[in-house]
Amino acid sequence: MNRSEQLRLYREMVLVRRLEEAAAALYQQGKIGGFLHLYIGQEAVSTGVISARKPQDRVITAYRDHGVAISCGISPEAVLAELLGKATGTSKGKGGSMHLADVSVNFWGGHAIVGAHLPLAAGMALADKYRGSDAVTLCFFGDGATNIGYFHEALNLSMVWRLPVLWICENNLYGMGTSVARASAVPEIRQKADGYGMPNSRVDGMNVLEVRQAAEEALAAVRASGPYLLEITTYRFRGHSMGDPERYRTSDEVQRWQQDDPIGIYRTWLTEKASVSAKDLDKLEAEVDQAIEAAVRFAEESPEPALESLYADIYAEGAE
Amino acid sequence: MNRSEQLRLYREMVLVRRLEEAAAALYQQGKIGGFLHLYIGQEAVSTGVISARKPQDRVITAYRDHGVAISCGISPEAVLAELLGKATGTSKGKGGSMHLADVSVNFWGGHAIVGAHLPLAAGMALADKYRGSDAVTLCFFGDGATNIGYFHEALNLSMVWRLPVLWICENNLYGMGTSVARASAVPEIRQKADGYGMPNSRVDGMNVLEVRQAAEEALAAVRASGPYLLEITTYRFRGHSMGDPERYRTSDEVQRWQQDDPIGIYRTWLTEKASVSAKDLDKLEAEVDQAIEAAVRFAEESPEPALESLYADIYAEGAE
Amino acid sequence: MREAISQALWEELERDERVFILGEEVGVWGGTYAVTKGFYDHFGPERIRDTPIAESVIVGAANGAAMAGLRPVAELMTINFAFLAMDQIVNHSAKLRSMFGGQFTVPVVIRAVGGGGRQLGATHSQTPDVVFAHFPGLKVVAPGTPSDAKGLLKAAIRSDDPVMFIEHATLYQTRGEVPDGEVLEPIGVSKVQRPGRDVTIVTYSKMLQLSLQAAEQLSGEGIEPEVVDLRTLRPLDMEPVLDSFRRTNRAVIVEEGWRSFGVGAEVAARIYEEAFDYVDAPIGRVAQKEVPLPYNHRLEQAALPQVEDIVRAVREVL
Amino acid sequence: MREAISQALWEELERDERVFILGEEVGVWGGTYAVTKGFYDHFGPERIRDTPIAESVIVGAANGAAMAGLRPVAELMTINFAFLAMDQIVNHSAKLRSMFGGQFTVPVVIRAVGGGGRQLGATHSQTPDVVFAHFPGLKVVAPGTPSDAKGLLKAAIRSDDPVMFIEHATLYQTRGEVPDGEVLEPIGVSKVQRPGRDVTIVTYSKMLQLSLQAAEQLSGEGIEPEVVDLRTLRPLDMEPVLDSFRRTNRAVIVEEGWRSFGVGAEVAARIYEEAFDYVDAPIGRVAQKEVPLPYNHRLEQAALPQVEDIVRAVREVL
Numbered sequence A, B: 001m002n003r004s005e006q007l008r009l010y011r012e013m014v015l016v017r018r019l020e021e022a023a024a025a026l027y028q029q030g031k032i033g034g035f036l037h038l039y040i041g042q043e044a045v046s047t048g049v050i051s052a053r054k055p056q057d058r059v060i061t062a063y064r065d066h067g068v069a070i071s072c073g074i075s076p077e078a079v080l081a082e083l084l085g086k087a088t089g090t091s092k093g094k095g096g097s098m099h100l101a102d103v104s105v106n107f108w109g110g111h112a113i114v115g116a117h118l119p120l121a122a123g124m125a126l127a128d129k130y131r132g133s134d135a136v137t138l139c140f141f142g143d144g145a146t147n148i149g150y151f152h153e154a155l156n157l158s159m160v161w162r163l164p165v166l167w168i169c170e171n172n173l174y175g176m177g178t179s180v181a182r183a184s185a186v187p188e189i190r191q192k193a194d195g196y197g198m199p200n201s202r203v204d205g206m207n208v209l210e211v212r213q214a215a216e217e218a219l220a221a222v223r224a225s226g227p228y229l230l231e232i233t234t235y236r237f238r239g240h241s242m243g244d245p246e247r248y249r250t251s252d253e254v255q256r257w258q259q260d261d262p263i264g265i266y267r268t269w270l271t272e273k274a275s276v277s278a279k280d281l282d283k284l285e286a287e288v289d290q291a292i293e294a295a296v297r298f299a300e301e302s303p304e305p306a307l308e309s310l311y312a313d314i315y316a317e318g319a320e
Numbered sequence C, D: 001m002r003e004a005i006s007q008a009l010w011e012e013l014e015r016d017e018r019v020f021i022l023g024e025e026v027g028v029w030g031g032t033y034a035v036t037k038g039f040y041d042h043f044g045p046e047r048i049r050d051t052p053i054a055e056s057v058i059v060g061a062a063n064g065a066a067m068a069g070l071r072p073v074a075e076l077m078t079i080n081f082a083f084l085a086m087d088q089i090v091n092h093s094a095k096l097r098s099m100f101g102g103q104f105t106v107p108v109v110i111r112a113v114g115g116g117g118r119q120l121g122a123t124h125s126q127t128p129d130v131v132f133a134h135f136p137g138l139k140v141v142a143p144g145t146p147s148d149a150k151g152l153l154k155a156a157i158r159s160d161d162p163v164m165f166i167e168h169a170t171l172y173q174t175r176g177e178v179p180d181g182e183v184l185e186p187i188g189v190s191k192v193q194r195p196g197r198d199v200t201i202v203t204y205s206k207m208l209q210l211s212l213q214a215a216e217q218l219s220g221e222g223i224e225p226e227v228v229d230l231r232t233l234r235p236l237d238m239e240p241v242l243d244s245f246r247r248t249n250r251a252v253i254v255e256e257g258w259r260s261f262g263v264g265a266e267v268a269a270r271i272y273e274e275a276f277d278y279v280d281a282p283i284g285r286v287a288q289k290e291v292p293l294p295y296n297h298r299l300e301q302a303a304l305p306q307v308e309d310i311v312r313a314v315r316e317v318l
């Protein structure tokens, strides 16, 4: 990885962090409605994995989708505008935080029903295989999503049909307030791959370089021989969504994890192992701060969708 | 196993076989409507497994339920009457072939939606555990049912909650016309247990003695430490249901399997290893023939349910 | 009607490479109702895909493939199993387009066979068409004649919108004129299947056939019912119904499903709303008795709407 | 209303050992809507059971436990997820009893929170109550006041039949008199929540509150609407509706869900059928615009029924 790529990854992680902080502030100001699920703590996952994809590779994830959207190349402007329900948002204000998407960068959404996007991923991969493309579909989901029927049906079908899907479990140890131990029969999500005879591995999601490498290997495996389950262990520093009482974990536990801040870990590596100067990184962070400020301004100043748009985009042909 | 128990098992397998032959004939005569799924070829499974249960153990299965019903102790009269839709049937003529049940012998049905009874089994086991009973719920299902979401959700929950369920897969190699190889990511169903860290084993379902022993061991394991997946390999000698074109398998394949007739195998063992005389077995078979004839007569002579029963038994309280 | 549906599928598969079929037993078996018999050998395993028994991934993968530009025809062996794919149908097929501001197009067809009358028991005999028709974002089609089945299925496959295509198991034997080749019927257009003057019978799917029989019988007594076939439940085209009603001033709505919260309620409510001044008598509804269908033949038939029920209902509104 | 529901659950758990709760986040978290806050510490993990995210086994295991003699209260975090358990609800809870000739009793309560208005997007904002009400074998309850919520939930838990108990997320804050202790309301009985004489407003759940506001506003203009609360959708008790209608001869039906094939259609159809001679004007329906609910606040509110819509609809039928 060359220097500029190294810095690009760092910038991306910081961008996601600042974007989420800005979103949290906008939510506190009552400018964002509905649910808001922050990606803070998990930045190395989307950044590392998606840095390894090719442009033709599709990406799809669940509702905790801001980081993935940014890593796919969606602008903070379009993300924040969607969070504010503006016409300039990725989904014209119809989807909100949980439903970001931009087909032009091959990001197929943000999906709010746990597990429901796994079959969609299988279907997209089927389409690529059907056409003889070598594209892979990268499907992100949480640890909690691995206990629902969708997971089983999609993983089984992907093996039976040898579909080019990289199944990526972001194991942040909890599904809302329920720990993996209380919801899953097996402690490591990767073990579930054994039930499908599916190759798999597990990687530390706080280290963006390890994530990136694991993703490169997994993507190669998928292109060579079909589905693969990549478990990435991580942690969300914030609550499940805004207003989570967090009775299910101690602040000690949270603090211990925060010492493994993926941005901090990578920053240390850059300065100590890649001889990047702290000054350069500070400068880069300052630029990111400005970019986010500008994006917030853009989102706030963007127009609301017109009332007539209520009936738009429901059917491709005719309306009712 | 004492002599009388040895003969009881033989009689039961023959009884199921003759019952199914009678059912096929009644269907040909147009006296049975709907779907009819015969158990011929699989008799050793219900006979062997259920001979190992205690009275308090619950049994539940799918729509291929005649053998299981008989093994649970339901009379051929009640089974055939239900197949003919009579008021004297197990379900008063409302359920038909796929919905036999008799709570008095702890048989909880016959269920026609593939996989849907696995959660019911988990729930019944939960009830027994909740009450501190040592009862186990024996849940039978087919190989095809192991690819549906229900299987995953039920097996995972049974491990997380340590429910006393014995999961029994009757692997007869096909789900309708789809072979295990074309529907399942793994060739042996037992491998799916690995995804749940669940103890498991696989046994030859054409040998009733092996089935019985495997069931005894599995039941002991469940009572000691929770759920267990028992895969029993078997084969249905008839089509999936009446009128199956059977394009998916060759008659050679069927004939090869018919040489492993579970009744024939057991008969040989009884005469050669347990010094039972062929004469005694023939006599016993003759008795069974008569029992089935009588049962058919009973079913045919039984009354149709009264038209008023249309609105009966829908709600426990009030009606609409 | 079986041939008409087979033809529609065959022709669209031949016409458009992007069209493929997936479902349980659609391939080697040839379709549980023999609708895709011979397809597997001709089109091969890539385009005629046997699936595991897993309804939610059948519809879900179809949704995904449709988003990615293919035109899947997902077959649910029976509509009763659609409840296992309910989330994919009503939360995804129906909403993926609008929820993302129109970025996604989901040209999926979900074929589902429904209906009672074959002694399959309560879970396998339902006619829950109305449940799907309730969801905006879906189009719900349920033909009652072979030529409509062919024309509407071809239109559904060519439609860029998700279409729930509901067939009736006991209609497969129905014979009827089917023009060869390019038969296309517009989705969302009701049709007068029998002209008349005395009363308007509004119906669809299997009940169209029973309604036509009832009409013949009544015609013998000098009563000439006009029979309007909805053909599509969403979008619901009320114009032909209202035109007819404004002439007859009397109507009976006939559906196979349960009466409460059924199709007839909506149709009746709309007639009253849009043709109030033309109403000469309460609008009649003929529907299934409100019971899970029993296995026993006599009980099942007692619960299902019969020709006599339609005749009686028509006499009542006259 | 939150307290009323909590009280009902708490009291029934104290009263009957067989009662237990299972669902996502009902325990340690205390319920996503804090309905079961404190339950886990008091009743323990055996009776307040956190489940994996797996709706079909949540309802399925509840069905099984009910068959085996317990009285489970299964909580679906929102009714939108009921579509993932649809087969268990409509094919099992509803049919297990009759399909086996009455051998099984399934005293399960399925609590589901529904409704729009919180900017949760199309898949998380539905009011699909009518869909469940269509199925015989189920009882479907949807209270609109705190005391009804308490009395009906206690009755549902004591009922030997499967009950779908639908709460509205934006009603939890609603205040209202709740008698302590033994409050029991009969399932299947509609209720006049506001007496009047000029027009009958038929509604339920959240829309009861908006209808009462509309009534107050109209009362200021000298129009006195009578507001009838259905409370239960199946079985549907039309008597209080018809009694009222025979006096007012005019009606507006108000529901939050989509208009087509909604609750209002059935209620309107039955009024016409059973009180035809009393009808002085077309019956009005107020319902949700036929769109998947958008996230944007203004658009969402434009799609949902508002007090002004009810007022306008009443004026139109007068």
Ligand SMILES: Cc1ncc(C[n+]2csc(CCOP(=O)(O)OP(=O)(O)O)c2C)c(N)n1
Pocket: A064, A112, A113, A114, A115, A141, A142, A143, A144, A145, A146, A172, A174, A175, A176, A240, D024, D053, D055, D077, D081, D084
């Ligand atoms: C089918 C379904 N059930 C329940 C929910 C409510 N819900 C939203 S997020 C969530 C937890 C998911 O946890 P996980 O998959 O680990 O993802 P994470 O939030 O940790 O990123 C739940 C239960 C839902 N959206 N969909």
Ligand SMILES: Cc1ncc(C[n+]2csc(CCOP(=O)(O)OP(=O)(O)O)c2C)c(N)n1
Pocket: B064, B112, B113, B114, B115, B141, B142, B143, B144, B145, B146, B172, B174, B175, B176, B240, C024, C053, C055, C077, C081, C084
């Ligand atoms: C959810 C569901 N999907 C499809 C069907 C139709 N169907 C009935 S039996 C069957 C095959 C089941 O195969 P398996 O589980 O192996 O049981 P077997 O018939 O071999 O005993 C299918 C697909 C159904 N009843 N339920």
Ligand SMILES: [Mg+2]
Pocket: A142, A143, A144, A170, A171, A172, A173, A174, A175, A176
């Ligand atoms: Mg998680």
Ligand SMILES: [Mg+2]
Pocket: B142, B143, B144, B170, B171, B172, B173, B174, B175, B176
């Ligand atoms: Mg099988």
